[in-house]
Amino acid sequence: MPCHPARARELLAKGRAVVARHTPFVIRLKDREAENSVVPGVAVRIDPGSKGTGIAVTVDVDVANGDSGAVSTTRRGLVAVELRHRGAQIHKAVLQRAAYRRSRRSRNLRYRAPRFDNRRRPVGWLAPSLQHRVDTTCSTVRRLIRYFPVSELHVERVSFDTHAMSRGKNRLEASEYQQGTLVGYEVRQYLLEKWGRACAYCGTSDVPLQVEHIQPRARGGSDRISNLTLACAPCNAEKGARSVEEFLSQRPAALKRIFAQTKVPLKDAAVMNATRWQIVDQLRSMGLSVRAWSGGRTQYNRVGHGLAKTHTLDALAVGEVKDGTRIIRHPRTVLIATATGRGTYARTRSDRYGFPRLILPRTKQCSGYATGDLVRAVIPSGKYAGTWTGRVAVRTTGRFNVRSERGVAQGIHHRYIQLVQRADGYGYITREEEGAHCFADGASMRVDRSDD
Known part of the structure; x- marks a missing residue:
């Protein structure tokens, strides 16, 4: 369990602990019996993302009120890790390799005979840039399981499910996004990402935004996600039930931009929809209790507790927060692990045409x-x-x-x-966590299990 740096130095100086890892700094206690301590189970909460993933190690503690005797539950963040993927670099390298291959074949050079297009991909195959996100997330969780007495895993399936938002019983109907506690959080999160967290009509940002129909329902507009946008209160009131062509008749450039934006898919949504269940399946293979939660619940918990919008604070809010449970603190320092790879298997460097020009050491x-x-x-x-x-x-x-x-x-x-x-395969730096509710007693990780 995390301990204060002074306590870690004392254990190391007395020879009761040894350094298990430098970054993140982990010590292993050699004489657990002398501590006479009971190590509670902790939970690892994961907020997957397309470019970065937030991981938080938390513990829920029951605190008794001395005056009334009532027991309340508090969630405390112990360690925060922000994992930064390199899927974009992998995608670029794969495209470059394919371009070299196509260019060599098109020059009528002596080359291998063409293959028939009969090679099948296995079930569950993912593109290398997507498989990388699954592998690095699960490998980081396995490493935390070695350092902590993890008893359960909580993972957010996806921030938004475009299929569920536009079809079937989960379709947005009338003012349904204004009813209930969690209804509409999936839709709002998707629209915030797609429209850049600004009003689609005037471009104003950092103001309260409302979900608005591009083509009003009174004029045959549907409730599909492609017909929804975000507007500030003045623009929404001014537009009213008018069509978007009528409202922006004097601003053709804005009208053209909005129509073009409605047809642009959100790449991050496609990435998360493709990898969400693979991450859950691999986590379940670790033999621990795994629970998957909606992204709307995560946002509801984060907003309700006044947490800033970061990957690690989103991870802290993943899962069920029961009535009366408070998220009271989180680590002040976040460990940023950037995936850098382990080098390359290539033994040559290629020229501009894709032919080898330099032999690398073996x-x-x-x-x-x-x-x-x-x-x-x-x-x-x-x-x-x-x-x-x-x-x-x-x-x-x-x-x-x-x-x-x-x-x-x-x-x-x-x-x-x-x-x-x-x-x-990772590069490590640290940063300060956003928000005021912080604590600084999680600088060192102490592993109390002598079998590691």
């Missing part, structure tokens, strides 16, 4: 180090004298570059470098 390690390793360099003298802790870029000459918060130290001999942690 081994990735030089003098026992590989690019991306976390190292500490103690340089006795010279331009870069001092201690440098950061990522290393290796060279066959034996002189490496070390990138840290201070900058880049170039040409450092490997005898001045000491390995701290092997590269794991």
